[in-house]
Amino acid sequence: METITSEEMAVLDINCEYFGLSRLQLMENAGRGLAEEIIKRFKPCKVVIFAGLGNNGGDAFVCARFLRNFDVEVFLLGRSKDIKTEIAKRNFDILKKAGYKITEIRDKIPEFEADIVIDGMLGTGVRGKLRGIYAKSVEVINESKAFKIAVDVPTGLNPDTGEFELCVKADLTVTFHKPKPGLLKAKDVVGELVVKDIGIPKSFENLAGVGDVKKVYKRFESGHKGVHGRIAVIGGIGYTGAVALTSLACYYAGADLVTTLVPKDIKNVVASFSPNLIVRELDLCDLSSLNELMKKYHVAVLGMGVERNDEFTDFVEEFLKLENVKKVVLDASAITKDIPEGVECIMTPHAGEFRKVFGEPTIENVMKVAKETNSVILLKGREDVITDGERVRFNRTGNAGMTVGGTGDVLAGVAGAFFALNDAFWSASASAFVNGLAGDICFEEKGYNFTAVDLLEKIPIAIKRCLEFV
Numbered sequence: 001m002e003t004i005t006s007e008e009m010a011v012l013d014i015n016c017e018y019f020g021l022s023r024l025q026l027m028e029n030a031g032r033g034l035a036e037e038i039i040k041r042f043k044p045c046k047v048v049i050f051a052g053l054g055n056n057g058g059d060a061f062v063c064a065r066f067l068r069n070f071d072v073e074v075f076l077l078g079r080s081k082d083i084k085t086e087i088a089k090r091n092f093d094i095l096k097k098a099g100y101k102i103t104e105i106r107d108k109i110p111e112f113e114a115d116i117v118i119d120g121m122l123g124t125g126v127r128g129k130l131r132g133i134y135a136k137s138v139e140v141i142n143e144s145k146a147f148k149i150a151v152d153v154p155t156g157l158n159p160d161t162g163e164f165e166l167c168v169k170a171d172l173t174v175t176f177h178k179p180k181p182g183l184l185k186a187k188d189v190v191g192e193l194v195v196k197d198i199g200i201p202k203s204f205e206n207l208a209g210v211g212d213v214k215k216v217y218k219r220f221e222s223g224h225k226g227v228h229g230r231i232a233v234i235g236g237i238g239y240t241g242a243v244a245l246t247s248l249a250c251y252y253a254g255a256d257l258v259t260t261l262v263p264k265d266i267k268n269v270v271a272s273f274s275p276n277l278i279v280r281e282l283d284l285c286d287l288s289s290l291n292e293l294m295k296k297y298h299v300a301v302l303g304m305g306v307e308r309n310d311e312f313t314d315f316v317e318e319f320l321k322l323e324n325v326k327k328v329v330l331d332a333s334a335i336t337k338d339i340p341e342g343v344e345c346i347m348t349p350h351a352g353e354f355r356k357v358f359g360e361p362t363i364e365n366v367m368k369v370a371k372e373t374n375s376v377i378l379l380k381g382r383e384d385v386i387t388d389g390e391r392v393r394f395n396r397t398g399n400a401g402m403t404v405g406g407t408g409d410v411l412a413g414v415a416g417a418f419f420a421l422n423d424a425f426w427s428a429s430a431s432a433f434v435n436g437l438a439g440d441i442c443f444e445e446k447g448y449n450f451t452a453v454d455l456l457e458k459i460p461i462a463i464k465r466c467l468e469f470v
C-alpha cells in the first residue's frame, strides 16, 4: 500500500491550500469520513472524544457534528484559548455554540462511561514524549472497555517509524488520504486501518508548491557566517555574465558566501559586475588546490557560461572525483553521465542539453537517467520535471518570458543555495518553483520582456511570498 510520510503530508497540506483546496475543507472531509466509519459500525450510542489542541482534535470536532443522534461528549486536553490552529478553533467554537458537552481537562480526567472513545489527541504533529495529561489520557483510554477509534494516528505512535513508548491501543484507526508508513508497522496499536479519501487530487501530490519552499528554506537566528551555505560557482569559459547571474542568485536564495571561479582573463570583468562577487582565478589543471578550496564549501555549481569543449568536460569528470566534492549542481556544459558514488548531484538541463547527452527527454527516460546516474534531474521546460528516478514532481510556475537567456543560470544558483542545507530532490523542486514564481512576479510588473537580471532581483521576493503564505 502506498504511504506518505508526515513531512510529505505537511508539504501537501500547504500546497493544497495554495492551490485553493483549503485545510478547512480537508478537515471537514476528514471529520466526516471518520463519522462515516463510525456510523457504519455502530448504532447511536455514547461517545467520548479526547481532543488535542491541534488539527487532530479539529478532525474530531468535525466528526462530532456528523454523529447524528449519538450522545457525544468532548474532553479537551487544555484550554480552548490554547487551541493551536484557526480551523480547529473554528470547529471547536461550532460545537460550543451548538451546546455540546465540553470539559476542559487540566490534570484530572473525569470518570466516564462510553461505548466509543475517539482519540483526537495527537496525529502527525506529535513530537517526542507524551506530555503529562496526554500520557495520563492514553492510560485511561487503554483501561476503558470502550471501542477505541484513533483519528489519523493512534496518539503516541510515531507516524513515520511506527515506534512508540506509550500509545493508544486502538481497535480502529481512520487515517486520511494515504497511510503514514508507521501505521503499517504497528498493527497491535493501530487495530483495523481504514484510509479515507479527503478529496485531494492525485496530481497535487506531485505538484511543486509553496510547501516545497517552506520545507527547504532555513534561517538560523544564531548562526556564524557561512552557516546558511557556502557555494563555489565554476564556469565562465567564453561568457562572462552567466557565472555572475548564478553567483548572485545563490546570495538571493540565502547563501552566506559565494566564490566565483573563472579563467584569469575574465576575472576582473566578472568582479566588476557587483561588489557582492568574490571572484578567484580558475585553473582547470590545478585540481589539488580546488580540492583544498572545496573543503570550505557545501556545494559547487558548475557549467554556466561555458562553451561546450572537451577540456572542460574532462575537467568536470576529474573535479567530481575530488575527495571534498560532496554536492554539485551541474548545468549546461557540465552535464555528464558519470557521477561518482558519494557525490549528491542535481543536473539542470533544458530539453536540448538533455537530448545531447541522454537522448529523448521523455518522463520515462529522464527517470531512467536519474536512476542510472544516481542524481536528481531538474528538466527545465514550460512545466519543469524534477525526479530522482523514483519520485517525480512537476513545477508549473513561470511563463513565456522565461525563455530569455540567463534564467537557467539564475535557477542553478537558487538550486545551489537550497542544496547547501537540504537534499537534492527537495532543493531542485523548491528552486524550480521559486525561479518560476520570480518570473511570474516579473511578468506582473513588466509583461514578458524582462531579463535574467530582473528575474534575479525577484528571487528574494518570491521566497518571501512563499514564507509568508500560511
Ligand SMILES: NC(=O)C1=CN([C@@H]2O[C@H](COP(=O)(O)OP(=O)(O)OC[C@H]3O[C@@H](n4cnc5c(N)ncnc54)[C@H](OP(=O)(O)O)[C@@H]3O)[C@@H](O)[C@H]2O)[C@@H](O)CC1
Pocket: 009, 010, 012, 013, 026, 027, 030, 052, 053, 054, 055, 056, 057, 058, 059, 084, 085, 121, 122, 123, 124, 125, 126, 127, 128, 129, 130, 131, 134, 151, 152, 153, 176, 198
Ligand atoms: N493534509 C493534512 O495533513 C491533514 C491533516 N489533518 C489532521 O491534522 C493532523 C495534524 O495536525 P497538527 O499538525 O496540528 O498536529 P497534531 O497532531 O494535531 O498535534 C499538534 C499539537 O500537539 C501538541 N503536541 C505535539 N507533540 C506533543 C506531545 N508529545 N505531547 C503533548 N502534546 C504534543 C502540539 O503542541 P506544541 O508542540 O505546538 O506546543 C500541538 O498543540 C493530522 O494528524 C490529521 O488528523 C486533517 O485535517 C486532514 C488533512
Ligand SMILES: [K+]
Pocket: 056, 119, 120, 121, 122, 123, 150, 151, 152, 153, 154, 155
Ligand atoms: K490521534
